[in-house]
Amino acid sequence: MSGFFGVVSKGDCVTDVFFGTDYHSHLGTSRGGIAVWDGNNFNNSIHNIENTQFRSKFESELPKMKGNMGIGCISDIEPQPLIVRSHHGQYAISTVGRINNLDEISSRVFTKNMHFLETNKGTINPTELVSVIIDQESSFKDGLLRAQELIEGSCSILLLTPEGLFASRDRLGRTPIIVGRKEGSYCVSFESCAFPNLGYMFYYELGPGEIVFLNPDGIEKVSPSRDKMKICAFLWVYYGYPSSTYEGMNVEVMRYRNGALLARNDNVEIDMVAGIPDSGVGHAIGYSNESKVPFGRPFIKYTPTWSRSFMPQDQDIRNLVAKMKLMPVPELVYNKSLLFCDDSIVRGTQLRETVDLLYKCKAREVHIRPACPPLVFGCKYLNFSTSRSEMDLAARQAIIELEGKEPESLDNYCDPANEKYHCMVDCICKRLDFSSLKYQNLHDMIEAIGIEPDKICTYCWNGKE
Template structure:
């Protein structure tokens, strides 16, 4: 998915930029990048972070990165930041989102004899396409609007310019940008969890499509926010860091409310509640507190050498890493009826192994309660790792089995009270060998987040989309 951090200060910004960007490491596994602007120009560093931490890859580069303004990114896709020379002046760019019409935009540019560099994977770089669209206009503000209007999908971005840092949220606000401040410094971040330890306080949640220009003295609004918003609901369920807030709503609180809603709609008899680490934990605490049933940890995550959440890109190696990370505790499993909360069941392959392991260790019953409805529609707005491709989704696999290979009646399957939905859930339950499986209802997820449904993107679950 990716996330970014930018800051501008009366003093050198590199330390805050380095740690602020590092605090986005849970959002991407492919590339990390930093760029700073100093009196003589730009400095930049990009590394592959598939096999190592952002921090260990960038520490050695810090002495050459100096200046009082900079942008950084953790990217699940292209190498960033890019530095562009243009009639608007030199600028650096980082982006988060997904451009669905990238080929069409590239063809249009080729007709104008504009060329692009390829990424190392042979694809076009979305950030380069966005920068090119910005350069079609006479100001950064108009250029950003041009890009936002032309792109199908979503794109939030930071621009590092001579005058300051532009922060621009995508036009429907699928991904957040939050402005923070401290004495002599301002920052823009995807995750507010980057702020507390760097001394920043949240000053403003940018609205959808809003553009601001930050300097070390403050920020100016350069475009008002749009009315319509479609912020990604999955941020609260899974991707977001527990200490972060979007639209003023804290992630961990939402997870407690999700768990509590699951508990209120459940009458299963169990001995203990557990969370599948990491994001299942908040949901499970909410469930356990609501039901007043002990929270236990039958799986403990081994973090000293397996700290990253979903590295590397190869799915079979990721499955292996995921399995090696979770160590079962037999004493907490044997003879127990255990209920697990999980953020969502994306593919279910790893869960299948975990459930088998629980029964091998003597669990009497294993119940699963995902904090959101079954994922049926792939995301069209954010770049995720391959594990979220359509055919991999546990729900789609079940539908395909039930419909003899046909991809039909998806809307019926998405309705939580339909017969087809019940058949799909039962098919997933059987595959995972669970005693019971009950998903969160969409209306309860929306209530747990606390925003009106029309302000949330819920496309993953009900297929609804606004462009």
């Protein structure tokens, strides 16, 4: 994934941009960047943050940056924000999303004798491609609208000019853009959790496809919201920060509700409920509150030096980090029947290692309760799992094991009322060595989110767009 943050202010904005961007560090571990308009030029900096924290790379540069408007980005894919000079003038641009037809769009550009810089490991930088789309139109508004129409997948955009900041939410609103306000300043953010400690209050949330323009004096609607929304459910289940709120529903509140609904449909006898850190914890608290079974921490996440493990692209590194950063508490594990809530099961390799660790500490039983249905399809709209093959999903592996090949239709495996679904779940349970496995159902997960079902993307679970 990626996340961005922008500020327009009557005073210096560098501190707000720095800390606001840092509050998106959970969304990416590849590149971090800041661009600030100083009244004459853009002062920008991009760093590799694969092996270090965003803050440590930029703290020494802050005293050199001055300006009242700026944007920042944490990216898991490409270096950004980029500085562009075109017939529109000079501007900075940052994007969040996934461009599935990047090659097709690039080919169209090449017919116009234009080029791209291969600065992103020999590939075209998606954010640079977006800037090229915008620059082919007569205005920023037309360019942003053209990008919405042309891009398959999703693309939300922050575009900073010397006059102010454009914010364009992707056409179907798969990711959020939220506006905050305090005296003399406006900010725009992927995560609303960035607001309180910087003094901002929630002001406005863009609708799907909506474009706004902000300057220090106010906000202007450039293009209205579209009717259809398909916001990603994983914002609440998995990668959203607990203190953030999207479409009026807070992430942590959703997780408590979701865990409670998991418990209502369960009757397993256990000694303790726990969460797989970090995103499984909220679901586990909800489960514990509803079931009246004590919540505990039979292992602790060692955070001082270990980063989020789902972000590194190499599977062996992800497995190693996941193993090394979880430290068991043997006294809470020995001879206990434990139930763990996790946000999801993707491949299951990390969870298998965690369960093995608990058995080595003499756990009697380890029951797993994912907070969403089985992942049968790989996401094709966002970039949080681009390195993971659909065939590597635990559910797909189980289906192929049961069928002997990939079936023509996967509908039966998406239906909890179908026997094939239960065979798939049993197969996953045995392969990963759980005492029992029971997934959240789609209906209850959507109920826990609490917005209209037709506004939520559920493609990962049922293949329906």
